[in-house]
Amino acid sequence: MKKAEVYVEASGISEVRRQAVEVTEGLKRMYFDVVRPLEADFLFNEFHSSPWGVGDFDARPSILLIGQYSTGKTSFIKFLIGRDFPGQRIGPEPTTDRFMAVMYGDQERCIPGNAAAAQADRPWTGLQKFGVEFLNRFECSEVPAPVLQEITLIDSPGILSGEKQRLQRGYDFVKVCRWFAERADKILLLFDAHKLDISDEFKRTIEGISFAHSKISVVLNKADMISHQELMRVYGALMWSLGKVMKTPEVARVYVGSFWENAKTDHIFVKLFQQERADLLSDLRTLPKASSMSKVNELVRRCRLLKVHICIINELKESMPSFFGKSKKTQELIENLGDIFLQVQKRHQLAVGDFPNLEDFKEKLNGFDFAKFKKMNTSKMDRLDHVLSFEIPKLINNMTEDSKGKVLNPFE
Amino acid sequence: MKKAEVYVEASGISEVRRQAVEVTEGLKRMYFDVVRPLEADFLFNEFHSSPWGVGDFDARPSILLIGQYSTGKTSFIKFLIGRDFPGQRIGPEPTTDRFMAVMYGDQERCIPGNAAAAQADRPWTGLQKFGVEFLNRFECSEVPAPVLQEITLIDSPGILSGEKQRLQRGYDFVKVCRWFAERADKILLLFDAHKLDISDEFKRTIEGISFAHSKISVVLNKADMISHQELMRVYGALMWSLGKVMKTPEVARVYVGSFWENAKTDHIFVKLFQQERADLLSDLRTLPKASSMSKVNELVRRCRLLKVHICIINELKESMPSFFGKSKKTQELIENLGDIFLQVQKRHQLAVGDFPNLEDFKEKLNGFDFAKFKKMNTSKMDRLDHVLSFEIPKLINNMTEDSKGKVLNPFE
Ligand SMILES: Nc1ncnc2c1ncn2[C@@H]1O[C@H](COP(=O)(O)OP(=O)(O)OP(=O)(O)O)[C@@H](O)[C@H]1O
Ligand SMILES: Nc1ncnc2c1ncn2[C@@H]1O[C@H](COP(=O)(O)OP(=O)(O)OP(=O)(O)O)[C@@H](O)[C@H]1O
Ligand SMILES: [Mg+2]
Ligand SMILES: [Mg+2]
Numbered sequence: 001m002k003k004a005e006v007y008v009e010a011s012g013i014s015e016v017r018r019q020a021v022e023v024t025e026g027l028k029r030m031y032f033d034v035v036r037p038l039e040a041d042f043l044f045n046e047f048h049s050s051p052w053g054v055g056d057f058d059a060r061p062s063i064l065l066i067g068q069y070s071t072g073k074t075s076f077i078k079f080l081i082g083r084d085f086p087g088q089r090i091g092p093e094p095t096t097d098r099f100m101a102v103m104y105g106d107q108e109r110c111i112p113g114n115a116a117a118a119q120a121d122r123p124w125t126g127l128q129k130f131g132v133e134f135l136n137r138f139e140c141s142e143v144p145a146p147v148l149q150e151i152t153l154i155d156s157p158g159i160l161s162g163e164k165q166r167l168q169r170g171y172d173f174v175k176v177c178r179w180f181a182e183r184a185d186k187i188l189l190l191f192d193a194h195k196l197d198i199s200d201e202f203k204r205t206i207e208g209i210s211f212a213h214s215k216i217s218v219v220l221n222k223a224d225m226i227s228h229q230e231l232m233r234v235y236g237a238l239m240w241s242l243g244k245v246m247k248t249p250e251v252a253r254v255y256v257g258s259f260w261e262n263a264k265t266d267h268i269f270v271k272l273f274q275q276e277r278a279d280l281l282s283d284l285r286t287l288p289k290a291s292s293m294s295k296v297n298e299l300v301r302r303c304r305l306l307k308v309h310i311c312i313i314n315e316l317k318e319s320m321p322s323f324f325g326k327s328k329k330t331q332e333l334i335e336n337l338g339d340i341f342l343q344v345q346k347r348h349q350l351a352v353g354d355f356p357n358l359e360d361f362k363e364k365l366n367g368f369d370f371a372k373f374k375k376m377n378t379s380k381m382d383r384l385d386h387v388l389s390f391e392i393p394k395l396i397n398n399m400t401e402d403s404k405g406k407v408l409n410p411f412e
Numbered sequence: 413m414k415k416a417e418v419y420v421e422a423s424g425i426s427e428v429r430r431q432a433v434e435v436t437e438g439l440k441r442m443y444f445d446v447v448r449p450l451e452a453d454f455l456f457n458e459f460h461s462s463p464w465g466v467g468d469f470d471a472r473p474s475i476l477l478i479g480q481y482s483t484g485k486t487s488f489i490k491f492l493i494g495r496d497f498p499g500q501r502i503g504p505e506p507t508t509d510r511f512m513a514v515m516y517g518d519q520e521r522c523i524p525g526n527a528a529a530a531q532a533d534r535p536w537t538g539l540q541k542f543g544v545e546f547l548n549r550f551e552c553s554e555v556p557a558p559v560l561q562e563i564t565l566i567d568s569p570g571i572l573s574g575e576k577q578r579l580q581r582g583y584d585f586v587k588v589c590r591w592f593a594e595r596a597d598k599i600l601l602l603f604d605a606h607k608l609d610i611s612d613e614f615k616r617t618i619e620g621i622s623f624a625h626s627k628i629s630v631v632l633n634k635a636d637m638i639s640h641q642e643l644m645r646v647y648g649a650l651m652w653s654l655g656k657v658m659k660t661p662e663v664a665r666v667y668v669g670s671f672w673e674n675a676k677t678d679h680i681f682v683k684l685f686q687q688e689r690a691d692l693l694s695d696l697r698t699l700p701k702a703s704s705m706s707k708v709n710e711l712v713r714r715c716r717l718l719k720v721h722i723c724i725i726n727e728l729k730e731s732m733p734s735f736f737g738k739s740k741k742t743q744e745l746i747e748n749l750g751d752i753f754l755q756v757q758k759r760h761q762l763a764v765g766d767f768p769n770l771e772d773f774k775e776k777l778n779g780f781d782f783a784k785f786k787k788m789n790t791s792k793m794d795r796l797d798h799v800l801s802f803e804i805p806k807l808i809n810n811m812t813e814d815s816k817g818k819v820l821n822p823f824e
Contacts, residue, residue, distance in 0.1 A: 228684050235644070237663045239651035251649045271680060272640050 017149050019399060023292040026395045027299050028057045034383045035303060041374035042310050047356065047364050048302075059123045060103070061291035062152040063284065064180045066205060067190030068197050069094040069158025072221045075260040076190065077102055077153050080284075081145040086110045088141070098137040099176065100155040105142025113138030126179065133170030150288040154180050161199040173201065174208040181209040185287050187216045193234050193256075194225040198241055206245050213246060218254040219280070224264040224273060231256070231269065255280040289399070296396060303388050304354045307381075311344045312361075314376040326370075334365050429561050431811060435704040438807045439711050440469045446795045447715060453786035454722050459768065459776050471535045472515070473703035474564040475696065476592045478617060479602030480609050481506040481570025484633045487672040488602065489514055489565050492696075493557040498522045500553070510549040511588065512567040517554025525550030538591065545582030562700040566592050573611040585613065586620040593621040597699050599628045605646050605668075606637040610653055618657050625658060630666040631692070636676040636685060643668070643681065667692040701811070708808060715800050716766045719793075723756045724773075726788040738782075746777050 036051060038044070045051050065073040074090050086108050089095040101116070101124070113135035117124045127138060137157070156177070159165070166173065181187055187209060191198075198206075209216070220238060223231055235256060246252060257273035258264065259280070267273065316333055319340075320326060333340065341355055448463060450456070457463050477485040486502050497514050499522050501507040513528070513536070525547035529536045539550060549569070568589070571577070578585065593599055599621060603610075610618075621628070632650060635643055647668060658664060669685035670676065671692070679685065728745055731752075732738060745752065753767055 228681075229687050232647070232666075232668060232684065233663075236647065236651045236666055239648045240655035240663045241661075243652035243655040249653075251645075251652045254644075254648055256644060268683060269640075272644065275641050 017288075020150065020288050020292050023296065023395060023399065024057050026391070027295055028054065030387045030391055031057070031299060034380075034387050035299075035306060038306060038310065038380055038384060041377075041380075042306075042313050043373060044306055044309055047309060047361065048305055053121075055121050055123055057295065060148075060150060060152045061185035061287040062101075062154055062180075062183065063186045063188060063287070064154040064156070064177075064184040065188050065190060066156050066177060066202075066209075067158060068192065068199060068202055069160055070195075071158065071190040071192040072260060073158065073190050074155055076188075076219070076221070077155055079260045080153065081143065081147050083143070083145055085141045085143045085145070087139055094158050094160060096155055096157050098139055098157055099180070100138075101140045101152060102148065102155060103140060103142055103152040104144070104148035106144055107142070108144070109142050111140040111142065112136075113140075116140045123183070127176075130171050130176055130179070134176060137169075137171065151185075151284070154184065156180075159199055159202045159205065161197060163201075166201055174205050177205050178208050181212045181215070184212070184215060185291055186284065187212060189216060189218045189252075191218065191220050191238055193220050193223045193231060196234050196238060198245070203245055206242075210246055210248070213248045213250070213252070216246075216252055217280075217283070218242065218252050219259060220254055220256045221259055223256050223269070224258040224267040228268045253283075292399065293396075296392060300388065300392055303384060303392075304351070305356070307348075307384060307388075308344075308350050308354045309356070310376060310381070311348050311350065312341065312355075313370075313373050315340055315344050316365075317370055317373060317375070320370055330370065334362055337362055337365070429558075429700075432562065432700050432704050435708065435807060435811065436469050438803070439707055440466065442799045442803055443469070443711060446792075446799050447711075447718060450718060450722065450792055450796060453789075453792075454718075454725050455785060456718055456721055459721060459773065460717055465533075467533050467535055469707065472560075472562060472564045473597035473699040474513075474566055474592075474595065475598045475600060475699070476566040476568070476589075476596040477600050477602060478568050478589060478614075478621075479570060480604065480611060480614055481572055482607075483570065483602040483604040484672060485570065485602050486567055488600075488631070488633070489567055491672045492565065493555065493559050495555070495557055497553045497555045497557075499551055506570050506572060508567055508569050510551055510569055511592070512550075513552045513564060514560065514567060515552060515554055515564040516556070516560035518556055519554070520556065521554050523552040523554065524548075525552075528552045535595070539588075542583050542588055542591070546588060549581075549583070563597075563696070566596065568592075571611055571614045571617065573609060578613055586617050589617050590620050593624045593627070596624070596627060597703055598696065599624060601628060601630045601664075603630065603632050603650055605632050605635045605643055608646050608650060610657070615657055618654075622658055622660070625660045625662070625664070628658075628664055629692075629695070630654065630664050631671060632666055632668045633671055635668050635681070636670040636679040640680045665695075704811065705808075708804060712800065712804055715796060715804075716763070717768070719760075719796060719800075720756075720762050720766045721768070722788060722793070723760050723762065724753065724767075725782075725785050727752055727756050727759075728777075729782055729785060729787070732782055742782065746774055749774055749777070 031052060039051060065076060067073055070092055074088055074096050078084060078088060078090070081102065085102050087100055087110050098113075113124075113127070114132065116122055116138070117127045117135055119125070122140075124138075124140070127135065159173075189206065218238075220235055223235075226234065235254070239251075239254070242252060255276045256269075257276040257280075259277065263273065263277075264270070319329070319333055321329055338358055341358065344350065345352060345355065443464060451463060477488060479485050482504055486500055486508050490496060490500060490502070493514065498520050499512055510525075525536075525539070526544065528534055528550065529539045529547055531537070534552075536550075536552070539547065571585075601618065630650075632647060635647075638646065647666070651663070651666070654664060667688045668681075669688040669692075671689065675685065675689075676682070731741070731745055733741055750770055753770065756762065757764060757767065
């Protein structure tokens with residue numbers, strides 16, 4: 001295979017990127033202009049989740065790679081972005097000794113983990129809790145490779161067999177993998193067909209991230225290094241054991257092939273490998289679109305929750321006496337919150353599913369001074385409705401047919 | 413593929429058969445001339461297992477086929493023996509409605525289950541316990557196909573999805589499968605790549621016979637009916653689920669291909685299928701040899717147990733007083749049986765592992781009149797030693813190198 005940006009080759013990158021940017025910018029505008037001010041007025045964040053930052057919109061979908069050492073994780077990244085990247089180390093012995101976020105940058109540079117985790121506009125601040133031992137083993141590699149405008153790749157240190165590595169690490173490998181797995185849009189487990197091996201720690205890691213099973217795919221790499229009959233045995237053995245480790249009845253998708261630029265062309269199964277590679281690349285290519293759509297989805301969900309929240313608070317405020325007996329009335333209202341929910345739901349024709357949990361809400365209301373909430377402002381509410389009923393549907397309509405199919409349209 | 417006796421083609425059947433017959437006849441002679449009379453003299457069968465019959469020597473190794481309906485079990489048998497057999501029914505709907513033992517006979521004929529199970533010289537008497545409802549659904553099909561001189565094939569009714577079939581059967585399918593599985597030398601689980609399906613009952617059946625996992629192989633049949641990429645998915649899914657059902661860490665051997673005379677020749681994986689078929693046939697071909705060797709093995713084991721048994725009994729007899737105090741002495745001997753075992757072992761230089769369980773033996777001795785045992789006859793004992801030290805080793809040496817390799821030589 002020629003060295004080239006394989007991922008990009010057939011992806012029509014500019015169009016995808018253009019759309020992703022358009023969606024992101026649209027969502028940002030709606031959120032910061034309309035939604036966030038209302039959240040502040042009605043203390044939404046104290047009842048639901050914390051406000052979103054710019055980084056939450058800008059973050060690119062990420063792919064996490066995990067596997068035993070020398071299964072070809074780093075080579076896979078090099079193959080995907082079509083070039084070398086700063087800090088990349090490839091070799092037959094255990095080479096990558098740290099987690100590396102390979103991401104877009106105008107220039108090649110490496111940012112050490114401590115520095116990267118300290119920057120609030122980057123998505124790595126959460127990694128600080130794993131301590132300095134871990135941050136010393138974390139690095140961002142910025143590269144001006146076009147594919148990285150769409151996705152971020154997370155390389156990980158290869159897992160060795162035996163306990164020595166685990167004891168020497170100084171941080172909890174499985175927990176770190178869980179952290180990345182929660183945030184990843186795709187998790188690739190790499191296996192080496194030529195040396196199939198699932199160590200205890202790899203097994204524990206797979207178990208640890210199995211909550212994310214719908215995002216997990218498997219790559220059986222270096223498949224062209226063994227005969228086709230051997231490959232069937234190895235592949236069978238892999239599935240046999242994976243099924244036991246992953247517990248889920250749904251079978252993980254496995255891509256069988258050789259995922260680097262030197263794939264052989266004379267193997268009996270070469271056609272299979274080529275199709276598998278094409279499938280994997282096209283599956284990865286859907287990530288940015290799926291990620292755009294899921295961002296839209298999340299904003300819609302948040303707007304709905306917010307609307308219900310405001311209606312409830314407004315109902316409570318309006319029921320309060322102007323001068324005396326406020327605290328007694330507050331208690332009374334909290335006790336009858338169930339009825340108030342019903343009333344609000346009917347009056348504003350809201351979906352029951354958008355209401356918060358009754359008991360949780362009661363607890364949070366307790367001790368709140370209702371005077372702290374702003375008064376409902378009709379024009380602001382109209383703008384929220386406009387976002388929900390016009391702006392977001394318009395954004396979705398502008399996304400291509402193809403991308404719409406991938407994730408459920410939140411309006412359907 | 414041409415219609416031919418595929419199994420036979422490359423097996424050198426006459427040589428294998430000649431050897432098997434030679435071994436069987438040799439073993440029979442030793443057992444009935446030397447061993448069995450000694451067993452009778454020393455009531456061996458009351459302490460160990462019941463005496464062997466001619467049928468135990470003559471029985472051919474058997475292959476049991478199990479699978480959902482229409483996975484190609486009956487077609488597989490037809491393919492293996494290279495011809496049709498009486499009672500054979502093949503078709504896309506559920507066809508085989510009974511268990512069928514397809515075995516050698518000089519002429520084509522069907523023997524109904526009730527009759528077959530009533531004949532003491534056939535290995536089916538044990539099936540009577542499953543009742544007449546089952547025996548009505550059992551049949552022997554005798555065919556003069558050379559391959560059946562070496563092996564017997566057990567066809568089974570295909571399993572349907574859903575509970576209806578199970579409720580209507582009138583016998584316990586899983587238990588019957590267990591019975592055949594215990595006696596089989598190989599169990600083939602057939603799956604249809606084109607319509608992969610593991611019903612609850614098939615799952616229960618696999619679990620029920622999983623004690624015999626070392627004898628289980630899997631056939632992924634009709635593999636040429638789907639594309640190679642689909643096949644990889646199906647194969648992966650099969651292994652994923654089988655690993656969960658079979659529990660053992662060792663991966664079952666799966667033969668992927670199309671096992672009938674109409675296998676396609678234009679599939680991308682055709683070479684794989686051909687190799688897999690060759691592997692399966694050659695694995696099946698080892699069965700008669702392995703079975704001969706394991707018969708030898710069992711006889712050696714039995715001779716050793718017998719020798720130890722006779723030495724113990726003889727020691728006990730010799731310790732008895734001639735006239736008075738017999739019953740008191742008997743009790744005393746039983747209490748000190750441990751010491752007597754040690755004494756016997758040293759005097760005759762016997763292996764500790766050939767001694768029976770002390771407590772079991774004590775219990776069986778209780779209430780026995782030692783006078784019932786014959787006196788030890790030196791010339792008979794010498795013949796037993798001759799069998800162990802000369803005749804059996806000679807028999808083994810006459811078996812070809814190839815067959816010796818398959819099962820551990822009991823003398824090594
Ligand atoms: N598809 C492939 N087929 C054959 N060899 C490969 C393939 N991909 C990578 N290799 C070789 O395997 C070795 C390990 O590759 P690489 O360093 O990329 O693995 P890794 O999983 O990142 O290892 P580590 O866990 O140590 O970082 C290298 O020698 C590389 O050239
Ligand atoms: N290797 C094969 N490839 C494609 N079709 C096959 C193959 N083997 C058998 N068939 C077809 O599948 C159907 C079922 O075959 P068969 O009756 O042998 O299956 P079976 O497992 O014995 O079914 P049952 O459980 O009902 O007895 C038939 O139509 C047969 O021609
Ligand atoms: Mg690496
Ligand atoms: Mg059949």
